[in-house]
Amino acid sequence: MKLNKRAIAGTMTSSDVMIEVIPWGKTSEINIKSDVEKQYGDQILDLINSILRENDVDNVCINVVDKGALDFTISARLKTALFRAAK
Amino acid sequence: MEDRYDINELLKEKGTFTGIDKSKRKKNKVRSLKYVIDALDIKDGMTISFHHHFRNGDLLADMVLELLDKKGTKNITIFPSSLTTAHDHFGQYIQSGLISRICTSGIRDRLGEDISSGMLDTPVIIRSHGGRARAIESGEEKIDVAFIAVAHSDVNGNANGFEGVSPCGSLGYSMVDMKHADKVVVVSDLITEEITIPFSVPSYNVDYVVKVEKIGIKEKIMSGATRLTTNPKELLIAKRTADIIEALEIIKENFTFQTGTGGSSLAVTRFMRDKMIEKKIVADFALGGITGHIVRLHEEGLVRKLLDVQCFDLDAVFSLKNNIRHFEIDASFYANPENPGCVVNKLDVVVLSALEIDRNFDVNVMTGSDGILRGASGGHCDTAAGSKICIVTSPLVRGRIATVKDKVLNIVTPGSTVDILVTDHGTAVNPLRKDIMALLKEKKIPIVSIDTLVEMAEKIVKKPNPIVYGDKVVGVIEYRDGSIIDLVKQVI
Structure with a gap:
């Protein structure tokens, strides 16, 4: 998947996550801010990495502001942001 | 029957009536908070208590601690019925050495984070409302000075929580403190010559009456x-x-x-x-x-x-x-x-x-x-x-x-x-x-x-x-009977 522009999906309400995807001219960078970072930070990072691999996305900067979203929410928001960025 | 009393002894002991000057009878005076804090001579190792009926709108605890801090007082125990977001910045009084021990029912937000990170050397004692009353009545915790924020007091300290401009309602938690504290200070922004009726705090329990500009923010009683x-x-x-x-x-x-x-x-x-x-x-x-x-x-x-x-x-x-x-x-x-x-x-x-x-x-x-x-x-x-x-x-x-x-x-x-x-x-x-x-x-x-x-x-x-917990115990949770039901560990 080739990203053409910056895109955002999600909100910052409780139980949701807001994900910003920025095409990046260098090695990928993932920044996570989460209400449950201590408990689930690693798992969120693993999930994001696996979705990036599945969609063949590289050289991207991803900013995550998580308000306690469940995995399927994070996955849906990230995929939406990626598709928007690829338009 | 043998006379049990030596009447001359009794007269000597009690004294004889010599007349009375009505104008010289004892009179209470409304004081400033600063005057009372100086007069009380609160020092090392003493315990002062507060109540949290104003919840997030409490102003009194901070007023008292700020004055004590300015005086350079150290090592006191604060014993509020609970702590709210109004007390978020109390970490500064821990760092200055003023507060060395806390007994409370609740602790949250920034102060909760400060305590959990290990800011206070002595663990916080967490008690239930019933457990706090038990600890006071049994003498397990001695209160040197109880500060009671009230909505309306008369000059003698008869007071309630529901009249005036800054009402908080029931004073239930402080009603225990005022019976057992060494000194009781009633603080209000409405103090009248006329007697307060009905009163929840009777003046015979009160040592000082203090007038302040604003005692609490009534709108902040209601929390989410x-x-x-x-x-x-x-x-x-x-x-x-x-x-x-x-x-x-x-x-x-x-x-x-x-x-x-x-x-x-x-x-x-x-x-x-x-x-x-x-x-x-x-x-x-x-x-x-x-x-x-x-x-x-x-x-x-x-x-x-x-x-x-x-x-x-x-x-x-x-x-x-x-x-x-x-x-x-x-x-x-x-x-x-x-x-x-x-x-x-x-x-x-x-x-x-x-x-x-x-x-x-x-x-x-x-x-x-x-x-x-x-x-x-x-x-x-x-x-x-x-x-x-x-x-x-x-x-x-x-x-x-x-x-x-x-x-x-x-x-x-x-x-x-x-x-x-x-x-x-x-x-x-x-x-x-x-x-x-x-x-x-x-x-x-x-x-x-x-x-x-x-x-x-x-x-x-x-x-x-x-x-990931540290080794330090930052909180001791008492069950209502005073036994320890759990320990709260420092979080790294």
């Missing part, structure tokens, strides 16, 4: 915890809870109840009201932190008496002032376990909330899922132990945090006193209560095991990383 919910999950839980209360045949003439704060437990009241009207039943009393929702039931004639240790909103404050059977009670009468007549023992049912509850039905209302102090013991374990039936209501998960889990991080209320858990994913009954289990089955109320709920929750949120 007392809003009536529109959240469908919480409404579902509330509806289920009311159905269970009905099925257990609790709603009978002269029944008694307490519904705590928190979305669903408040909404239970609303559903119970419908059932009471339908069955033409009147409750004898409602207890606790009183809210406007409970006041409405009282004014509609559905609840005869309100026993009020703390007002949770201004409707309750207004009702305490105007309704004669809305009655102010002290914390010992409310919940002191050593007082056999304490009124929690007369509760038919209590509905409580929880931050966490586990397979043993042990409940945590003190620390968040990250192990950091962000709650209050309150009357949770007191009412659970006293009531005939204790129902805990909680969503199965909050965001990504499981509420029902294998093991709570900290125990405040032991599972042996918790009878039923109602969640949005099902209701579990404590296996110790076979009577309840049988009755609910007979009434066809669906029940699941607590283990099923734990597994459901874990499936939704997945297993979290364990919390």
Whole structure:
């Protein structure tokens, strides 16, 4: 998947996550801010990495502001942001 | 018969009347806070107490601590009935050396984080409202000076919490302090020559009367915890809870109840009201932190008496002032376990909330899922132990945090006193209560095991990383009888 522009999906309400995807001219960078970072930070990072691999996305900067979203929410928001960025 | 008295001795001892000058009789004087703090000579090792009826709008504790800090006072114990966001910045008084020990019911937000990080060398003592009253009455905690924020006082210190410009309602927690503290200081922004009637603080308990510009912010009494919910999950839980209360045949003439704060437990009241009207039943009393929702039931004639240790909103404050059977009670009468007549023992049912509850039905209302102090013991374990039936209501998960889990991080209320858990994913009954289990089955109320709920929750949120604790103990959680039920560890 080739990203053409910056895109955002999600909100910052409780139980949701807001994900910003920025095409990046260098090695990928993932920044996570989460209400449950201590408990689930690693798992969120693993999930994001696996979705990036599945969609063949590289050289991207991803900013995550998580308000306690469940995995399927994070996955849906990230995929939406990626598709928007690829338009 | 032999004369028992030597009358001359008596005259010498007592003195003879020599006349009286009315103009020279003792008179109280209204003082400034600074004058009183200087006069009291608060020093190392002393304990000063506050009450939290102004909740987030409390101004007094900070006024007192700021003056003490300026004087360079060190090593005092603060012993408030609870701490709120109004006390968020108290870390600065820990760092300055003023506060060396804290005893409280609640601790949250920034101060909770400061304490959890290990800022205070001595662990915080967490007590329930009943446990605090017990500790004071038994002499386990000695209060050197009690500061009591009141809405209206006369010049002699007869005072109440519900008149004036800054009312907070019931003064229930401080009513214990004022009987046992060495010195009692009443502070208000309304002080009159005319006697205060009715008064909750009698002047004979008061040593100093202090006038300040503003004693508290009444609008901040009501916290988010007392809003009536529109959240469908919480409404579902509330509806289920009311159905269970009905099925257990609790709603009978002269029944008694307490519904705590928190979305669903408040909404239970609303559903119970419908059932009471339908069955033409009147409750004898409602207890606790009183809210406007409970006041409405009282004014509609559905609840005869309100026993009020703390007002949770201004409707309750207004009702305490105007309704004669809305009655102010002290914390010992409310919940002191050593007082056999304490009124929690007369509760038919209590509905409580929880931050966490586990397979043993042990409940945590003190620390968040990250192990950091962000709650209050309150009357949770007191009412659970006293009531005939204790129902805990909680969503199965909050965001990504499981509420029902294998093991709570900290125990405040032991599972042996918790009878039923109602969640949005099902209701579990404590296996110790076979009577309840049988009755609910007979009434066809669906029940699941607590283990099923734990597994459901874990499936939704997945297993979290364990919390990294330090070695230091930052909090000691006392059960209401004074024994230690759990320790709170430093979080790194």
